């Protein structure tokens with residue numbers, strides 16, 4: 001039964017793959033990420049600036065634009081900054097700004113004051129980009145306000161601060177991130193192409209997307225190969241590890257188990273480690289496991305850096321496999337089995353999604369692929385659509401589907417049979433001793 005089930009999955013996923021791969025151009029895989037800390041600037045009295053787009057939309061734009069470069073920007077949870085009014089300081093950036101309802105930073109150098117003055121809620125991680133949201137940005141030239149100009153966003157090239165105003169357009173923050181990653185308006189082979197992300201005044205005018213689906217290598221906010229090469233230089237980005245979760249059968253998997261191998265691909269340039277893997281099962285699925293066992297590695301050893309918990313949420317069983325921090329990184333691998341503790345029948349269901357929680361605060365989520373396994377989307381097709389990178393714990397279940405809302409893909413229709421027990425013809429005593437399975441007593445039935 002198991003083999004049949006998997007072959008049907010293969011067909012379903014092959015179709016999904018064909019649909020989703022067709023429009024994909026650009027960088028082959030997402031293998032770098034960076035974090036962005038949104039900071040909403042408020043008056044000391046409490047009035048706060050209003051972002052022109054909600055943070056979910058902002059995240060989608062970041063994701064869509066920067067997937068072209070293989071980079072996943074991750075918005076952290078927003079903070080608010082009650083901003084006292086600084087006075088009497090000027091500098092080169094020539095941009096004043098107002099914050100909240102009544103707080104005006106009178107200096108023409110508000111941008112520098114905001115991003116470079118200590119204590120303004122900057123992330124303690126120097127590689128995190130601080131994204132300030134203010135009400136208005138006011139261009140100055142030589143200290144004189146330019147009432148006929150609008151500034152929607154501002155940033156330093158190669159600096160870790162961005163300020164956007166409440167009149168920012170859909171791609172303003174993504175454009176400013178381009179500056180942060182080293183790009184200017186008309187360099188790196190961009191000759192003010194209106195479809196290029198980095199085109200801006202005074203050299204040219206960029207066509208602003210009005211919806212996210214206009215963004216991409218054949219649409220708006222394009223990045224050319226030279227720009228991508230520059231932006232990928234490791235300034236603020238972290239090289240992401242590739243982790244796969246792959247079905248495992250045969251030795252050392254007991255035949256009543258559903259087993260998996262989890263491997264962190266060897267890549268010496270990746271220092272990222274994995275904190276945990278979260279398997280989520282279909283809500284109400286009676287095939288959800290409640291047993292977990294680590295399997296011996298090739299040397300016969302059982303890993304000692306792994307713990308697990310079973311919890312339930314919204315009718316779904318959730319298996320969390322946790323690693324001692326810093327101990328599961330590039331080149332590491334574990335095998336484990338899931339099973340039913342009360343009755344020994346055929347292996348439990350496969351999960352409907354797998355979440356990989358990385359140490360630096362990145363999470364990625366994959367739909368389960370019963371043929372090749374789920375992986376973090378870094379180089380394999382089994383990630384459905386654009387990989388979803390987000391802050392762990394910020395992806396609530398959709399109330400309708402019961403699945404995490406950051407994960408939009410449909411699960412292939414379930415073909416699990418309620419009669420897929422392997423051992424009903426055997427006397428109960430034979431099936432109740434787990435060790436017998438490993439010795440092959442019932443293993444011969446584990447076939448279509």
Ligand SMILES: [Zn+2]
Nearest residue numbers: 175179185200
């Ligand atoms: Zn610009």
